[in-house]
Amino acid sequence: MLEFIGHLHPVIVHLPIGILLLGVLMMVYEHYSKVDLHAPISLTFLVGSISAALACIAGWILSNSGEYDALLVQKHQWTGISTAVIGLLVYFLKQYRKLLAVILTLLVFITGHYGGTLTHGENYLFNSNENSNTSQGDTLKKESKIITQAISNGADSLTIETHNVYKEQVAPILKLRCYNCHAALKQKNGLRLDGEMFIKKGGKNGKIFVAGNTFKSPLYTSLVLPIDDEKHMPPKGKHQLSQNEILIIENWIKSGASFEDIIDTISNKELVKNVASQNTIVNKNILANPEKVNSEITETKKKEIENNNSIKSSVKITNLPNPTLISPSIIEDFKQKNIILTNIAEGSNFVMANFVNVVPFNNSSLQALKSINEQLAVLKLTNLPINDDDLKVVADLKNIKKLNVENTLITDDGMAYLKQLPQLEQLNLYGTNISDEGIIQLAYLKNLSVLYLWKTKVTLRGIEAFKKINSRVKIEIGDFKFQKK
Amino acid sequence: MGRKNDFNIYNQEFDALNKKIERRNFLKSTAGGMGAMALGTLLSSSISTKTFEQQILDALPTIAPKAKRVVYLFMSGGPSQFETFDYKPGLIKMQGQGLPDSIRNGQRLTGMSASQALLPIASSFANFKQHGKSNTWVSDLLPYTAQVVDELCIIKSMFTEQINHDPALTFFQTGHQLPGRPSIGSWLSYGLGSENKNLPAFIVLVSKNASRDQPLYARLWGNGFLPSQHQGVQFRSGNDPVLFLNNPEGYDGTDRKEMLDYLGQLNNLQNEVWGDAEVDARMSQYELAFRMQTSVPNVMDTSNESDEVFDLYGPDSREKGTFAANCLLARKLLEKDVRFVQLYHQGWDHHGSLPQGMKQQCKQTDQASAALIMDLKRRGMLDDTLVIWGGEFGRTAYSQGKLEKDNYGRDHHPRCFTMWMAGAGVKPGMTYGQTDDFSYNIVKNPVHVLDFHATLLHIMGINHEQLIYKYQGRRFRLTDVSGKVINDILV
Numbered sequence: 001m002l003e004f005i006g007h008l009h010p011v012i013v014h015l016p017i018g019i020l021l022l023g024v025l026m027m028v029y030e031h032y033s034k035v036d037l038h039a040p041i042s043l044t045f046l047v048g049s050i051s052a053a054l055a056c057i058a059g060w061i062l063s064n065s066g067e068y069d070a071l072l073v074q075k076h077q078w079t080g081i082s083t084a085v086i087g088l089l090v091y092f093l094k095q096y097r098k099l100l101a102v103i104l105t106l107l108v109f110i111t112g113h114y115g116g117t118l119t120h121g122e123n124y125l126f127n128s129n130e131n132s133n134t135s136q137g138d139t140l141k142k143e144s145k146i147i148t149q150a151i152s153n154g155a156d157s158l159t160i161e162t163h164n165v166y167k168e169q170v171a172p173i174l175k176l177r178c179y180n181c182h183a184a185l186k187q188k189n190g191l192r193l194d195g196e197m198f199i200k201k202g203g204k205n206g207k208i209f210v211a212g213n214t215f216k217s218p219l220y221t222s223l224v225l226p227i228d229d230e231k232h233m234p235p236k237g238k239h240q241l242s243q244n245e246i247l248i249i250e251n252w253i254k255s256g257a258s259f260e261d262i263i264d265t266i267s268n269k270e271l272v273k274n275v276a277s278q279n280t281i282v283n284k285n286i287l288a289n290p291e292k293v294n295s296e297i298t299e300t301k302k303k304e305i306e307n308n309n310s311i312k313s314s315v316k317i318t319n320l321p322n323p324t325l326i327s328p329s330i331i332e333d334f335k336q337k338n339i340i341l342t343n344i345a346e347g348s349n350f351v352m353a354n355f356v357n358v359v360p361f362n363n364s365s366l367q368a369l370k371s372i373n374e375q376l377a378v379l380k381l382t383n384l385p386i387n388d389d390d391l392k393v394v395a396d397l398k399n400i401k402k403l404n405v406e407n408t409l410i411t412d413d414g415m416a417y418l419k420q421l422p423q424l425e426q427l428n429l430y431g432t433n434i435s436d437e438g439i440i441q442l443a444y445l446k447n448l449s450v451l452y453l454w455k456t457k458v459t460l461r462g463i464e465a466f467k468k469i470n471s472r473v474k475i476e477i478g479d480f481k482f483q484k485k
Numbered sequence: 486m487g488r489k490n491d492f493n494i495y496n497q498e499f500d501a502l503n504k505k506i507e508r509r510n511f512l513k514s515t516a517g518g519m520g521a522m523a524l525g526t527l528l529s530s531s532i533s534t535k536t537f538e539q540q541i542l543d544a545l546p547t548i549a550p551k552a553k554r555v556v557y558l559f560m561s562g563g564p565s566q567f568e569t570f571d572y573k574p575g576l577i578k579m580q581g582q583g584l585p586d587s588i589r590n591g592q593r594l595t596g597m598s599a600s601q602a603l604l605p606i607a608s609s610f611a612n613f614k615q616h617g618k619s620n621t622w623v624s625d626l627l628p629y630t631a632q633v634v635d636e637l638c639i640i641k642s643m644f645t646e647q648i649n650h651d652p653a654l655t656f657f658q659t660g661h662q663l664p665g666r667p668s669i670g671s672w673l674s675y676g677l678g679s680e681n682k683n684l685p686a687f688i689v690l691v692s693k694n695a696s697r698d699q700p701l702y703a704r705l706w707g708n709g710f711l712p713s714q715h716q717g718v719q720f721r722s723g724n725d726p727v728l729f730l731n732n733p734e735g736y737d738g739t740d741r742k743e744m745l746d747y748l749g750q751l752n753n754l755q756n757e758v759w760g761d762a763e764v765d766a767r768m769s770q771y772e773l774a775f776r777m778q779t780s781v782p783n784v785m786d787t788s789n790e791s792d793e794v795f796d797l798y799g800p801d802s803r804e805k806g807t808f809a810a811n812c813l814l815a816r817k818l819l820e821k822d823v824r825f826v827q828l829y830h831q832g833w834d835h836h837g838s839l840p841q842g843m844k845q846q847c848k849q850t851d852q853a854s855a856a857l858i859m860d861l862k863r864r865g866m867l868d869d870t871l872v873i874w875g876g877e878f879g880r881t882a883y884s885q886g887k888l889e890k891d892n893y894g895r896d897h898h899p900r901c902f903t904m905w906m907a908g909a910g911v912k913p914g915m916t917y918g919q920t921d922d923f924s925y926n927i928v929k930n931p932v933h934v935l936d937f938h939a940t941l942l943h944i945m946g947i948n949h950e951q952l953i954y955k956y957q958g959r960r961f962r963l964t965d966v967s968g969k970v971i972n973d974i975l976v
Contacts, residue, residue, distance in 0.1 A: 338682070340680050342680075344549065344550075345549035345550065345946065348549075354680050354822065356680055356681050356821060356822045357680075357681060357682050357683065382820070383820075404865070406864065406865065426865075426868070428864075428865040430863065430864060430865060450865075450868070452863075452864070452865035454863040454864065476862065476863060476865065477863075478862075478863030478864075480859045480862070480863065482629055482632055482797070482852070482855070482856075483632065
């Protein structure tokens with residue numbers, strides 16, 4: 001019950017503000033219009049002072065919840081009490097009424113301002129919506145800032161990148177959307193979010209996050225609960241988090257909710273080049289269209305999803321750095337050749353090339369792939385008259401993860417080219433003349449995980465020999481038969 | 486004032502026309518025939534204005550797609566869960582007793598059994614055994630499916646809101662019980678496009694050997710308000726797989742090509758002026774139809790298939806138009822990278838004579854469904870193909886009409902039913918969800934039809950909340966305003 005009276009404070013405070021100021025206005029009016037308003041003015045001040053006193057009581061109860069900045073509460077409390085007292089004095093001391101009314105007016109405004117600061121946070125008065133938007137833009141831009149240090153060391157160069165997801169991405173969101181009620185000034189539910197220590201400590205109801213588990217982290221769940229839910233944050237009516245912002249929080253918790261810097265080191269000249277060019281592209285994108293900034297984050301999310309996959313998954317989003325985007329002119333070029341290019345996933349510039357429309361096939365269309373060898377991760381050459389010589393071209397496509405060469409003319413000799421594909425994970429050889437000699441060459445591919453060998457000349461003995469060298473690969477020989485019923 | 490506006494070209498109509506032209510140019514300047522999203526991904530760098538292009542970018546897959554293709558075996562009529570996958574031995578000793586009110590719990594009944602004085606519980610006439618490493622219960626009416634049960638992800642806790650065939654079917658295929666929305670295949674065609682430029686992205690096959698107890702309508706594979714080239718194309722058995730595709734008698738192919746070229750020019754002129762998406766659709770359909778004159782007979786020809794393949798799919802598969810032959814054909818279409826193949830097999834609506842009906846239906850579909858999975862698997866296609874099997878609702882625990890020892894019927898039941906998925910993106914050998922002892926209510930992990938849609942789109946790499954189409958002033962999705970991805974069944 002007491003708590004309830006406390007919650008009435010924001011309702012009651014508006015009574016004295018209105019009534020007392022009305023009294024003052026009536027005095028001004030009386031002064032100029034020479035009408036006798038003596039009795040109604042007295043009544044107004046009496047009622048106003050009583051409502052001020054009631055507001056004080058409710059306010060005092062509310063402040064006991066401890067959710068507010070103590071110093072500020074004290075200021076608000078004493079100005080508030082003064083307002084009530086002066087209000088009464090205005091009622092009783094009629095001879096000093098004019099002087100006291102001026103003081104009273106000032107007090108009402110000061111008290112109101114302190115109250116406003118408690119509810120809406122500091123600077124609320126002059127902080128328009130426009131400002132908050134630009135600050136959001138700033139944080140998004142900051143997100144993409146990557147501190148890149150290049151250390152030249154003879155032939156090798158080394159790049160060090162430092163990220164701090166919490167500082168660069170999470171904290172700005174919390175500041176924008178949560179600090180109003182969960183920071184130094186106001187600590188709703190005993191919770192502060194304006195610092196690592198406070199976030200780790202949690203609120204009255206305990207911890208607010210479990211690293212790696214979003215579903216046990218109220219910091220995340222409260223964001224995604226239906227807006228009408230009592231526990232939804234920010235409360236209905238307040239400015240809500242955008243999808244991107246929620247995604248950032250989600251990914252941060254999933255990746256372990258770290259407050260530390262993460263340092264990535266990449267050596268090897270070529271990769272540095274890749275990374276550098278990739279960054280410029282990312283930055284360009286951001287300038288053109290800030291909504292896409294979180295592609296980096298979705299990428300980590302995807303990696304997570306992909307890493308959990310069993311053998312059945314299609315190609316993993318590779319650990320390699322994202323290659324440069326294929327230029328529109330090259331896409332047009334492939335279109336003319338009837339080769340379809342599709343990105344393997346959003347945010348990734350790796351592509352799949354499908355030759356299903358390439359009729360008739362000739363080697364030159366295969367040669368064209370060299371221009372996208374950096375981006376090509378999946379290649380589908382099913383049902384084409386491909387021979388071993390054609391595979392020579394394929395051997396240069398070093399980033400291939402999945403290769404479909406089923407129902408083609410390739411033989412064991414062609415495997416010498418395929419074993420040069422370090423990233424190869426899935427290989428479909430069904431319906432070819434591959435034999436035991438051919439597959440044994442593939443056994444040393446350390447990333448290979450699935451091999452399709454139905455309708456080939458591979459024998460069980462050949463598979464056994466393969467498994468002795470490489471037991472991780474799942475081999476499908478298509479020996480399934482129904483038991484007749 | 487009104488006069489003045491008439492002369493101002495920057496009015497709403499002008500704006501809309503402008504947008505259409507922008508959109509058309511955008512689609513034209515990209516890889517031909519690909520869907521909105523596939524296009525967007527490749528072009529993301531060259532786009533800077535936040536217009537239609539931005540909308541497409543917003544609809545990009547946010548997750549890596551697991552499946553590139555889908556084959557949906559739709560068991561139209563509502564197969565009984567009691568005689569297939571949902572084993573309820575407890576019903577045997579309650580045989581003939583009335584369904585307890587506490588179980589029915591106010592469920593509305595159809596007009597067909599609402600007036601029955603007694604709703605007598607009917608136990609399943611089929612026997613169940615556990616199969617596979619997953620020890621999954623499967624009825625002996627499905628001996629072949631039982632052998633591939635370790636590939637299946639069986640959902641026993643599907644539920645819908647519709648209790649009659651047409652609204653339930655329409656709901657399942659389009660996400661809404663009223664006709665007019667795009668079907669699943671159309672959404673996928675719109676979102677992902679076709680990889681094979683010689684075949685439609687969305688192809689429909691209807692079994693001719695099914696007893697057609699409930700009708701199917703072409704609007705079930707309609708494009709709704711999406712551009713017309715996304716509608717499903719039905720392939721029929723017989724000499725004319727796609728109606729009106731062949732040239733009329735005495736009409737030469739080169740003439741045809743010439744005619745189409747001129748027609749294309751005329752359409753282009755219209756398009757320059759009006760920028761109507763339907764003109765685009767019409768042109769792309771004419772062109773596709775021309776290419777299909779050679780590609781369709783090719784893909785429909787099963788004469789090169791070995792005896793071993795026909796044996797796998799069962800004896801029916803040699804006869805064109807049967808469910809088994811359609812399964813084999815579906816595999817051939819998927820091999821050609823058709824995005825979405827939808828099979829329909831009618832005849833599952835067993836209000837009476839259920840034992841006899843179920844035996845026949847299962848016999849027609851069991852082996853080929855299982856064979857399709859294993860055939861895709863050995864070809865390395867199950868990795869990126871999703872197979873779906875299921876109907877529009879389930880059936881009641883009680884008998885509609887008189888309950889006899891070996892003869893009974895079951896009425897429509899929306900509150901729970903079983904379906905399965907296999908292949909790309911779903912956990913093999915899994916059973917998800919649980920019903921009560923009467924298979925009347927769901928007790929664990931309910932999956933709404935729209936949840937199924939959300940999950941299906943997720944597996945195809947699409948966030949169901951972002952694949953939208955603006956029509957008549959609002960944004961539409963397959964999952965409308967709900968649907969959640971069932972993460973538990975995903976690998």
